[in-house]
Amino acid sequence: MKGIKIEPEIDLQIDLNVTSYIPDEYIQDANQKIEIYQNIALCKNEQNIQDIIDEIIDRFGNMPHELENLIDIARIKYLAKRLNLSKIASKTIKPKTAVVFTFEPNKFELDLNELVKKYGNKIKFTNGIKPTITLQIEPNNERQILHDVTEFLKSGD
Numbered sequence: 001m002k003g004i005k006i007e008p009e010i011d012l013q014i015d016l017n018v019t020s021y022i023p024d025e026y027i028q029d030a031n032q033k034i035e036i037y038q039n040i041a042l043c044k045n046e047q048n049i050q051d052i053i054d055e056i057i058d059r060f061g062n063m064p065h066e067l068e069n070l071i072d073i074a075r076i077k078y079l080a081k082r083l084n085l086s087k088i089a090s091k092t093i094k095p096k097t098a099v100v101f102t103f104e105p106n107k108f109e110l111d112l113n114e115l116v117k118k119y120g121n122k123i124k125f126t127n128g129i130k131p132t133i134t135l136q137i138e139p140n141n142e143r144q145i146l147h148d149v150t151e152f153l154k155s156g157d
Helices: 030-041 046-060 065-082 112-122 142-155
Strands: 013-015 085-093 096-103 123-126 132-137
Touching (some): 013 065, 030 046, 046 065, 065 085, 065 142, 096 142, 132 142
Parallel strands (some): 013 085
16 A cells, blocks of 8 residues: 555653652542543643643642652653654662663754753763663752753753
């Protein structure tokens, strides 16, 4: 069959040292919890994220930080897919924390000069079959780690 070649979706692995789940105290009903997890997993852009945040707050009230973290991970996921990332993982190098961004083979499209201007010696690039960028971050707290990762991914746009 002729037509447009469809690229398979990248199976993105995110392994950050943050707690991200829906606490039982926040949503007791298992079916409602599953529905919210599914809605978060289906987020493909910022509008989807904002819609789910609005729905959650309308239905259940202010979100606990664990759920905010989960939503931030959904945001990181859609940003990372646009940059052809296959893995994002925390790595602790005492006393600092680093996040390693692993790219799909032959799909690295970031402007390294711009990243060096912005991050200086906080980033390290490793070329290979799967190129990686390691970003040193200040591990103040989980929210800060997620914020720093999100901002790094946005700088790739």
